[in-house]
Each structure stands twice: as C-alpha cells, then as structure tokens.
Amino acid sequence: MSKESKAQEFQERIDNGETIEPKDWMPERYQKQLIRMMSQHAHSEVVGMLPEGNWITRAPSLRRKMILLSKVQDEAGHGLYLYSATETLGASRQEVLDDLLNGRAKYSSIFNYPTLSWADVAVIGWLVDGAAIINQTMLARSSYGPYSRAMVRICKEESFHKKQGYEMVAQMADGTPEQQEMIQDAVDRWWWPTLMMFGPHDEDSPNSAELIKWGVKSKTNDELRQSFVDRHVQEAHAVGLEIPDPDLEYNEETEHWEFGEIDWDEFWNVVRGNGPMNKERMKTRREAHENGKWVRKAAEEYARKQRLQKEKAS
Numbered sequence: 001m002s003k004e005s006k007a008q009e010f011q012e013r014i015d016n017g018e019t020i021e022p023k024d025w026m027p028e029r030y031q032k033q034l035i036r037m038m039s040q041h042a043h044s045e046v047v048g049m050l051p052e053g054n055w056i057t058r059a060p061s062l063r064r065k066m067i068l069l070s071k072v073q074d075e076a077g078h079g080l081y082l083y084s085a086t087e088t089l090g091a092s093r094q095e096v097l098d099d100l101l102n103g104r105a106k107y108s109s110i111f112n113y114p115t116l117s118w119a120d121v122a123v124i125g126w127l128v129d130g131a132a133i134i135n136q137t138m139l140a141r142s143s144y145g146p147y148s149r150a151m152v153r154i155c156k157e158e159s160f161h162k163k164q165g166y167e168m169v170a171q172m173a174d175g176t177p178e179q180q181e182m183i184q185d186a187v188d189r190w191w192w193p194t195l196m197m198f199g200p201h202d203e204d205s206p207n208s209a210e211l212i213k214w215g216v217k218s219k220t221n222d223e224l225r226q227s228f229v230d231r232h233v234q235e236a237h238a239v240g241l242e243i244p245d246p247d248l249e250y251n252e253e254t255e256h257w258e259f260g261e262i263d264w265d266e267f268w269n270v271v272r273g274n275g276p277m278n279k280e281r282m283k284t285r286r287e288a289h290e291n292g293k294w295v296r297k298a299a300e301e302y303a304r305k306q307r308l309q310k311e312k313a314s
C-alpha cells in the first residue's frame with residue numbers, strides 16, 4: 001500500500017472515531033506532534049510539583065499537609081504515566097528528559113510563577129487544576145489510545161485537586177480580613193497566568209489545525225479558555241472574590257463572559273525562559289536529576305542481576 005493510501009486510511013480511522021494504538025501505522029508527523037505535546041505535558045506535571053512542593057513543610061495543619069503531600073505525589077505520578085505513554089511512540093525517557101534538562105523542551109508557562117503565600121496553594125488547586133481539567137477532559141477523548149487512557153485517570157485525580165483547592169479558597173474568602181486579603185491577592189496574581197496556560201489565540205497557534213484534524217484536540221485554545229472563564233468567574237463570585245479584569249462583562253446574548261486581552265508579551269517572555277522563576281525551576285530539576293543518579297544506577301544494577309538470574313534458571 002502506498003504512503004498516500006495509508007495516510008488516507010489513517011484519516012478515515014480518525015474520522016470514524018477509532019483509537020490509534022502504538023503498533024498501528026501512523027504518519028510520521030502525527031507521531032512527532034504527539035511526542036512534542038505529550039513530553040511537554042509530562043515535563044509540566046513534574047516541574048508543576050515545585051511551586052506547591054515549596055509549601056509542604058509550612059502547611060497550616062496536619063490535614064492540609066496530608067492533602068498537599070498527596071496532591072504533589074499525584075503530579076509526579078501523572079508525569080510518570082505521561083513519560084510511559086510517550087515511550088510507546090519510540091521516544092526514550094532519557095531522550096525527553098535530556099531535552100528538558102538542556103532547556104530544549106518546553107513545559108507549561110504557569111509553573112514559572114512564585115508561590116508567595118499559603119493562599120497560592122489554594123488558588124493553584126482551584127485555578128491551575130481547574131484549567132488543567134478543562135483541557136484534559138478534552139484530551140481524554142484524544143485519538144491516541146495511551147494518551148487518552150492516561151488522561152482518564154489523571155482527570156479523576158485533578159478533580160480531587162480542584163475540589164480541595166476550591167474548598168480552601170472558599171474557607172479563606174469566608175475567613176478573617178487578613179485571610180480574605182491573602183486569597184484575593186493570590187487570585188489577582190494567578191488569574192492572568194492561568195488564562196495563558198491555554199496557549200496563544202487560535203490564529204496564532206501553529207499546531208492547533210493539525211492536532212484537530214488528527215483528533216488529538218477537539219477544541220481550540222480559545223474555546224477552552226472561554227469555558228474556563230465561564231466556569232471560574234461564577235465560582236469566584238459565589239465566594240465573594242473579584243476577578244482582576246476591568247473588561248469582564250457578561251454577554252446576555254452569547255451567554256458567555258467577555259474578558260480583557262492577555263498580555264502576550266509576558267506569555268512569550270515566560271515561554272522563552274525569562275519568567276520570574278524559570279531559572280530557579282530548571283536549577284531545581286537539574287539538581288534533583290543529579291541527586292537521583294545513584295537511584296537510577298541501583299535500579300539498573302538490580303534489573304541486570306534479575307536478568308542474569310532468569311537466564312541461569314532457564
């Protein structure tokens with residue numbers, strides 16, 4: 001069968017809603033796009049442990065500490081499922097990790113902002129996990145089997161993350177004047193960076209059209225961002241919090257909240273490595289990788305010994 005016929009058959013499978021599995025034929029470009037997106041996603045989960053991890057030792061109660069520990073561990077797990085899913089496309093873990101550590105790979109812009117107070121932990125759970133769920137519920141229906149299956153489980157865990165975040169946000173918004181001020185300040189600092197998580201406007205998004213054609217994404221960056229705004233503005237107002245956007249206005253006709261323009265210079269600056277915490281985040285990841293060398297070495301040695309024993313026994 002010619003490459004063109006294979007590509008046509010592949011597109012028909014996608015259009016019929018079939019799932020593509022690792023051993024199936026796929027266009028090279030589909031494979032490359034998935035490796036790019038899934039490895040960036042895995043890196044985001046792992047780097048995403050750092051802003052909240054920063055507060056584990058300073059959690060205000062044992063209950064909050066247990067929840068936060070569990071949440072941060074979940075993010076590590078998400079990174080591992082996603083690295084494994086990326087391996088099914090032929091990209092080795094070593095390769096994709098090297099790309100991250102050498103600064104060649106991207107990860108989500110949101111994790112390059114500092115967590116200045118405990119209220120940031122609440123707001124990350126509510127807004128950042130809230131944004132992740134909206135994006136990832138769509139990806140749970142993506143055409144690539146290992147990615148969509150990983151997303152189903154990840155979304156369940158992210159739902160718990162969002163609930164614990166919103167519960168804390170609501171408590172602080174109903175708390176002392178100092179707590180109310182802290183939580184509003186955190187919302188003011190995280191709102192716009194969270195809107196940036198969805199990526200550039202559709203007309204400036206070079207990858208969207210191809211990803212939609214191949215059923216990896218089924219909604220555009222702007223469509224997902226609008227769903228996020230519609231849901232989270234209501235949730236903010238329900239607990240008496242303000243959204244830091246003077247242009248925010250409900251449109252009765254479209255039944256959507258209209259919002260102001262994102263500062264795209266800030267977004268691209270962060271993506272290019274010049275955000276407030278980019279250097280710090282990469283330094284921490286490189287140190288963690290270096291400090292974990294002996295663990296990887298021990299695991300390799302253990303696997304080698306197991307192999308030898310099996311060979312002897314057979």
Ligand code: FAQ
Pocket residue numbers: 036037040041042044045048049075106107108109110124128129132135196197198199200204205206207208211221271
């Ligand atoms: N940050 O053409 P598009 C989480 C890049 S996980 C940095 O629109 P696409 C869980 C983009 O890569 C959060 N770079 O790209 C958690 C591309 O560059 P490239 C991560 C960004 O792929 C919660 C260029 O701009 N989620 O939060 C960003 O169609 C709490 C042009 O963009 C995922 O990764 C950005 N925000 O759409 C963990 C989900 N946006 O590669 C801890 C999977 C865009 O061509 C605590 N990924 N860029 O050089 C996706 O859904 C998509 O890849 C998008 C971007 C929506 C991120």
